[in-house]
Amino acid sequence: MMRWVSLAAAAALIGAVAVLPAHAEEASMPRQAWSFAGPFGTFDRAAAQRGFQVYNEVCSACHSMKLAYYRDLSGIGLSEEQITAVAAGKTVGDIGDDGAPIERPALPSDHFKSPFANELAARAVNNGAAPPDLSLIVKAREGGADYLYALLTGYSAAPTNMKMGDGMNYNKYFAGNQIGMPAPLSEGRVTYGDGTPASVNQMAKDVVTFLAYISEPETEMRKALGVKIVLFFLLMSCVTYAVKRKVWADVDH
């Protein structure tokens, strides 16, 4: 009887769990091997730094990342001097001591500078569609990193029988297959400092690694703490069970 009950409960649990992620729509995305996957995964620092270069030189022309700070770059291995230099290369608006608006070099404590003053300005120069903010992009898309990689590498010429909207581009992984963003990456679009050949796939992989970090900067700390906590409760479960056996030893049940 107990077994039956346990089975039913387990079935209910598994069923409830299986219910959850259920909305794949367009072409199914190939899965990639990400350095940050799994309970022990960490961000590949070199890839993330190359990815930052791609964001900085390509994506940031249109996409904001306004929840992130320049100081967050320390998490992908940039030194304090490097971060200060990156920030100093940007100019941000502020209010001067006399109350008048000024422009000053950004500091590590500043948020990433947005390419447009506001959403309307972004819309106006982008065919009516504001490029989405990238601060949370890996969390904010079904399929996460795999989806973004697929999207960045999924551009091709539209099938001849498909009528494309004005200024739209064909992408086989985008919902509806028509995306406003033109293919952002092309062979050799950036020149990597470490000599890695800048193929489209390489750049896509690097920038997605960087964006995965920016979306969840706490990832490595979370997993490291998690291993300890789960092991602690595992140990406590065993100890408590032993105590329970001892306490119940003299009970006829």
Add this chain to the structure above:
Amino acid sequence: MAGLHKSEFENPVINWVDSRLPIFTMMQKEYGVFPTPKNFNYFWNFGALAMVTLMIMIVTGIFLAMNYTAHTSMAFDSVQRIMRDVNYGWLIRYVHANGASMFFLVTYIHIFRGLYYGSYKAPRELLWILGVVILLIMMGTAFFGYVLPWGQMSYWGATVITNLFSAIPIVGEPIVTWLWGGFSVANPTLNRFFSLHYLLPFVLIGIVFLHIAALHVTGSNNPLGIDVKTPQDTLPFHPYYTVKDSVGLCVFLMIFAFFVFFMPNFFGAADNEIPANPLVTPAEIVPEWYLLPFYAILRSVPSKLGGVLMMFGSIGLLFVVPWLDTSPVRSCKFRPVYKWFLGLLVIACVVLGMVGAHRPEGIWVALGRIGTIYYFAHFLVVLPLLGKLERPLPLPESISKPVLPRGGGPLPSGAAAKPMEKA
């Protein structure tokens, strides 16, 4: 010492307090020596697990509220600030967000245990009813909480659910406007939802207290579903069940931690990481998993008012379960037929959950209707009829003697009459 409680505690400080306010005596009586059936299985852990989860939710919630801003223009960013800038803010938030799922998980198992072992039957009807009230308040609290991060799913979920009230004839529209505090889900809505989200858990504590108070009047049910007859049938709650609950608690917290640290967004929706935008409707508006079966019932009825009534009815029905069940036997251990129907109910709920997660097209429409029909038929037809038709197995004499020496014990009064004559 006229007027003072006669305390048995020897420690002078405790004795002084206890004589004036006998909380120590009460705790000793209700959690120390409280006579508890000795044959509980691990399903009896889940009430304690729910209690602990409620405490975790309240503590983490208090800290989140310290850093949250209930304004439509700042709510989303303030939650992200918690995730990125507040020390261990990500931990507090992930514990709270996954805690909601864990809370419903243990509560649903707790309810299933009540159904399987007949814990709702006399004399525990009021105990059960208080439990259903707890479930309702939990659902309301979870709904309000889901709105607070002000992502796309928060906004559109709030829009869909509040709009349900517009199905009420004549007064529906004014009620919705009144709920919103305006003519759409907007800042006043967010503010009142935050207020209610903070209030309801404390209401919950009150009802949980009554739930436990009622439990301690009737005493616990047990896997055999028979009454405690002699002191040999029971054990003091402490240390026997404090330690047994601790085992379950450690395992539960391990599973809980696994989700928090390794799959923190498993129960979440990607769309809710996009700030609320009244001009863009997400492709699919899906509630959290624990509300999916009810959402499926809502969508399975081809009439808005009908769907709303059926959805609320599906929970309302639980209030009268003690009177719908006509069987004199509590535990499914001794109900060879009913336990299969209860299994069907679990399957129906899981299927309804899956239906709720999919667009109402193709097979999902049919499955949703079948699931809905079975859900209601289970309570309105199976439960009353089967109690009269089913022949229960012989009940053991007592908890201490579950295995009968000469086979066959006394049948419960009423159960022996005309069992399964026509079957």
